[in-house]
Amino acid sequence: MAERSFAHEVQKLRMEGGSTFSGEGILAVTKALLQSGVAYVGGYQGAPISHLMDVLGDAHEILEGLGVYFENSASEATAAAMLAASVNYPLRGAITFKSTVGTNVASDALANLASGGVRGGALIIVGEDYGEGSSIMQERSHAFAMKSQMWLLDPRPNIEAIVRSVEAGFELSEASNTPVMLQLRLRSCHLHGSFTAKDNVRPPMTVKDAVENPSRQLDRIVLPPASFLHEKEKIRDRWPAAVEYITSRGLNEVLGAGTADVGIIVQGGVYNTLNRAMELLGCSDVFGNTQVPVYVMNVTYPVVDAEILDFCAGKRAVLLVEEGQPDYIEQNLNAILRRAGSPVALHGKDLLPTGGEYTAAALTKGVHAFLSKYRPDVVEGQPTLLLPESDPRSPFATRVDAAAVRTRPPGLCTGCPERPIFSALKLAEKETGKKHHVSADIGCHLFAINEPFNLGATTMGYGLGSAGAAALSSKDADRRTIAVMGDGGFWHNGLTSGVGNAVFNKSDQLLLVVDNAYSAATGGQDVLSSKADNVLRSTRHPIEKAVRGIGVTWAKTVSDTYQIGRLRDLFVKALTTKEPGPKVIIAQSECMLNKQRRDKPARNKALKEGKRVVKERFGVDADTCTGDHACIRVSGCPSLSIKPNPDPMRTDPVATVLDSCVGCGVCGANAHAASLCPSFYRSDLVFNPSWRDKLLARVRKGWIGLLSSGVERRAARYEIAEVA
Secondary structure (H helix, E strand, C coil), X not given: CCCCCCCCHHHHHHCCCCCEEEEEHXXXXXXXXXXXXXXXXXXXXXXXXXXXXXXHHHCHHHHHHCCCEEEECXXXXXXXXXXXXXXXXXXXXXXXXXXXXXXXXXXXXXXXXXXXXXXXXXXXXXXXXXXXXCCCCCCCXXXXXXXXXXXXXXXXXXXHHHHHHXXXXXXXXXXXXXXXXXXXXXXXXXXXXXXXXXXXXXXXXXXXXXXXXXCCCHHHCCCCCHHHHHHHHHHHHHHHHHHHHHHHHCCCXXXXXXXXXXXXXXXXXXXXXXXXXXXXXXXXXXXXXCCCCEEEXXXXXXXXXXXXXXXXCCCCEEEEECCCCCCHHHHHHHHHHHHCCCCCEEXXXXXXXXXXXXXXXXXXXXXXXXXXXXCHHHCCCCCHHHCCCCCCCCCCCCCCXXXXXXXXXXXXXXXXXXXXXXHHHHHHHHHHCCCCXXXXXXXXXXXXXXXXXXXXXXXXXXXXXXXXXXXXXXXXCCCCCEEXXXXXXXXXXXXXXXXXHHHHCCCCXXXXXXECCCEHHHCCECCCCCCCCCCCCXXXXXXXXXXXHCCCCEEEEECCCCCHHHHHHHXXXXXXXXXXCXXXXXXXXXXXXXXXXXXXXXXXXXXXXXXXXXXXXXXXXXCCCCXXXXXXXXXXXXXXXXXXXXXXXXXXXXXXXXXXXXXXCHHHHHHHHCCCCCCEEEEEEEECCCHHHHHHHHHHXXXXXXXXXXXXXXXXXXXXXXXX
């Protein structure tokens, strides 16, 4: 169950030529693929292109009607290997995944693809996850494009420019027999805009046609001596063909030509931020009417020498806006200009931040420094962000002492089924009296490295939690290493590189597989072990069956992670058993976000229809709570907080459950499993109660009143005596 359905929006993909297509960037990319006659599409979800996979899945009827084959790939490597279909056949193929981690996973297949080259257009749509909103290590896709000599498109964040880049990407690939990478940054994926649509094109050759007419070219297979010739082809044939196409089609743009004797060169994906900075400085407007010439590199690799020299001709200085490190383009431009004997002064990382995302603030400061040196007359605006941080008018001036602001690290959602897993593991460590090295993995469960759990020492990649603990396996140690991975990572990479490796090497590690029924970290897509029926995919394949199939003998599945006591006991058993070989615990409970996405609409509908609805809630009895707050330390649930103690004789605040509670019961289960205070209670909120509910409520109220009447009378006597 994906986090968002595009079932309604995908109908726009049927638009005919001449219509105005309006929508999100991801939807526009899909339309551009269909307009380009794509024959097959694959990929693996991940920010910021998860929605592209979801759109393609929801549009399966439209794709099938055009004869387009679509596949949810098992990994980025699987997706990249799909492009082999374009090596021998004139099939246009596209794949997509999150970069740079996805590119790393796919590197073997992509390197072979780039070596042999392609006959049909091959487009790799990479979601560039770089900068302040990123969830991964800070690297760039540019290095891989250079290493394998694949062409890299980085279009302006503009719907028309993105659609044009998709169409041009296929043509560029075919013109140069080279796969092309299309880099989509976060803002490009989710911006909204419009463009004039074209008719969808049925591929001239479908996958069915290719299967029924097999073809092969021995010189396209990466095997000596052909592999030695491939490098020569890249330099002698493919590169010049790519440059000729880029130049003749005008893929790169020059804006404001001839307006000044200085200029700015910018990666296409950063153009909107650059224009905003120039707007703040008064040398451009919101529509990009600039007073300073700007060369927009919608193709960042290969760099077209002739265009660079032409743009720099007659200029005193040029500023290069290249986001991230290393400064590949800056080094390239320096080589081009110096070899040609150009006198232009090239600035880049000397005036702009060496690394990090080029935000509007960062670019405004850098562009201001550049123009103040060479063309101060065009700088009319003086935004407050240029003021020193010591100036109280600056937006960066310190408002509150940093020591007074507590950090708020990312954490698990309210009701997350992974929270009780790590509570149980902490309790198991307490019972065994031993701390363990925990090899973490990519996914929501990685948040367990933060408070209050503090579990996890390393994370080496998606599905590599078990492999990350491989070296820390000693027969002489008095404890086991613990590895963690999610169900998404397990099917992506973990089964072979982790579990299979542990079985083969007789590792004594304990592997915890967090099975929340989806690839939850990437948006709730189904995986092989998902329990939901999927009309397009095969599901319901148990993880325990898979690990036993490759040799694991000690494997246990817990079907309800909210039973903390049972899970704690199982951890203790797994950590102390004498049985050799890897131990695997599969902890199952559905992702709470996906569960709520399904349950809330159903519950709201029932309420509107006047049907009886029961909602579980948990609370804390303030009279019983001691104020110790151990419940918070062992749980960390966002709905578990504190409030002032209602007893005037006690000063310690008491625990309380906020209205965001989803009724998972972890707080009470923790209190029971950890032998904490018995202050938690469960209550059922009944909406649209039946006559039985009303009758039962009256009986309970009367019985409670009867039992408490004596207590109230005695309390009243004490109060009267005290007053007297």
